[in-house]
Amino acid sequence: MATPATCQLALKEWAVTVKALADGDQIMMLRKGGIHEESKDFRVVHPEFLLYPTYLHQREDLLKDSHQPTLRQLLADHPADNDAVTFTHWARVQELLEIDRPGKVADLAPHHIWTDTYAQSRLHWKPMVPLTIMLLRVYRMAAPVTAPYIPEYGGCKSWVDIIPTVRLGELTPVVDDARFGEMVEAVRGSLGLVPA
DSSP states (O other): OOOOEEEEEEEEEEHHHHHHHHHOOOOOEEEOOTTTOSSSSSOOOSSSEEEEEEEEOOOOBBOOOGGGGHHHHHHSSSSSSSSEEEEEEEEEEEEEEEEEOHHHHHHHHHGSSBBBHHHHHHHHHSSOEEEEEEEEEEEEEEEEEEEEEGGGGSSSSSSEEEEEEEESSSSSESSSHHHHHHHHHHHHHHHHHHOO
């Protein structure tokens, strides 16, 4: 499937999770929505987007021990001023799954960097709404692109329109087709789903 030349839409996510996606350590995001979402619930408004690393609310105790040093390094390297945002990766949604039972969240533990306590907390927040699992094919951009930060990007919302439009350049998958297929089927298998 062809990839686009530009992108204006970005999905905000913890920088440590963006790094795990960028390194091919995981292919999933968990979502229920930001506090300030217009509909109060998370919606995939477009299946392709930039990954926007955020630095608020990240905590070591919400990550498995193996990824706590990564968070410490990211926070040490992050500039104190927030006058720009740098994009290095673009993603396409491969599949959306919804779960509403704690046991299913626990079954996902081998496939992500978060503690089970944190993953379960995502399920229990707004308990009438199922937890959305986004399986993403992530691509490395040809070169990082930095855009000025504007106040409209702030707040607890998932989606932002980036100004100006970001030129993606050549996009390279962070994991090859075979490995990505294995990772998708491993997640689906953990949830008791038949192969796609």
